[in-house]
Amino acid sequence: xxxxxxxxxxxxxxxxxxxxxxxxxxxxxxxxxxxxxxxxxxxxxxxxxxxxxxxxxxxxxxxxxxxxxxxxxxxxxxxxxxxxxxxxxxxxxxxxxxxxxxxxxxxxxxxxxxxxxxxxxxxxxxxxxxxxxxxxxxxxxxxxxxxxxxxxxxxxxxxxxxxxxxxxxxxxxxxxxxxxxxxxxxxxxxxxxxxxxxxxxxx
Numbered sequence: 001x002x003x004x005x006x007x008x009x010x011x012x013x014x015x016x017x018x019x020x021x022x023x024x025x026x027x028x029x030x031x032x033x034x035x036x037x038x039x040x041x042x043x044x045x046x047x048x049x050x051x052x053x054x055x056x057x058x059x060x061x062x063x064x065x066x067x068x069x070x071x072x073x074x075x076x077x078x079x080x081x082x083x084x085x086x087x088x089x090x091x092x093x094x095x096x097x098x099x100x101x102x103x104x105x106x107x108x109x110x111x112x113x114x115x116x117x118x119x120x121x122x123x124x125x126x127x128x129x130x131x132x133x134x135x136x137x138x139x140x141x142x143x144x145x146x147x148x149x150x151x152x153x154x155x156x157x158x159x160x161x162x163x164x165x166x167x168x169x170x171x172x173x174x175x176x177x178x179x180x181x182x183x184x185x186x187x188x189x190x191x192x193x194x195x196x197x198x199x200x201x202x203x
Contacts (some may be wrong), residue, residue, distance in 0.1 A: 013055075016047065016055070017055045018166075019045045019046075019047070019080070020042075020045050020047070020051075020052055020055055020056070020062070021062075021065065021066060021069060022042060022045070022046035023044035024036060024041045024044075024062060024063070024066045024107075025066060025069070025070060026042055026044060027041055027044050028063075028066060028070075028108075028109055028112050029106050029108050029109035030108060031108070032108055032111065032112045032116050033063065033112045033116045033117075033118050033122070034116070036050050036059065036062075036063060036066075038053065038059055038061060038062065041062065042050055059119075060119045060120075060121045060122060061118075061121075063118070063122050064121050064122055064125055066100065067113065067122060067125040067126070067148060068125060068130070070109070070113065070162050071113065071125070071128070071129045071132065072195065073164070074099075074102060074113075074129075075129075075132045075133065075136070076198045077098060077102060078094075078095050078098045078099050078102075078133065078136055079136050081094040081095070081097070081098040082094045082095045082098070082136055082140055087116065087144070087195075088140050088141065088144020088145075088147065088149045088150055088166065088193070089144065089147055089150070089190055089193060089195050090193075091140040091143075091144075092137055092140050092141065092144075092189055092190075092193055093186055094164070095133070095136055095137055095140070095149040096166060096182075096185060096186050096189050097186065099133065099166060100170060100173075100179075100182045100185065103170055103173075103174060104173060104174070104179055104182075107173075107174040107175070107177070108174075110170070110174050111171070111174045111175065114126070114167050114170060114171065114174070115167070115171050115174075126133075130163050130164075130167065133163050133166075134156070134160050134163045135159070136159075137155075137158075137159035137162055137163060138155040138156050138158070138159035139155075141153070141158050141159055141193055142155040144193070144195075149157070149195060150193055150194060150195055151194040151195075153193070153194065157194060158192065161192065162189055162192055162193075165185070165189075165192075167190065168203060169181055169185050171184075
């Protein structure tokens, strides 16, 4: 007869798994992917390294789930900011401002999510991360085109270009702490989506 975990045992395992992920988020924010070893996570969580392996076969498996958890939180925050009332340009700017602002509050974590060299499974999650932001931008660009606020364009291509630019430009501020480039990034975003009349909504 197969072993069945009691509710109390399952609760303990669930709590331990949550503690591991919480510790891994803190460690990723402090040391990046390179310092997020299984032993370091175990020490941070106050448990044995073997206990971490009971939940995750290896570092890549742990960080993949970690990326999904953090990315979901970031995407939800950006989506909520962009859904506030405003023009299409203002909503796209809300994506940039929120994305950049949250990244600068946790620069080491953001750098790990965006640009730090990682294993292939995490790189796949990074692409999903970018696609989620691309879809949010594309939605608001498409709405702006339909409403006649923006010049006709392919929302998906525009959004992909903008998200790629965000990720590339943010690497500098994340590693140097100088946020001066963010203002120009916002101006670039407005120019890129081409509001009718050519006004710079962030000027």
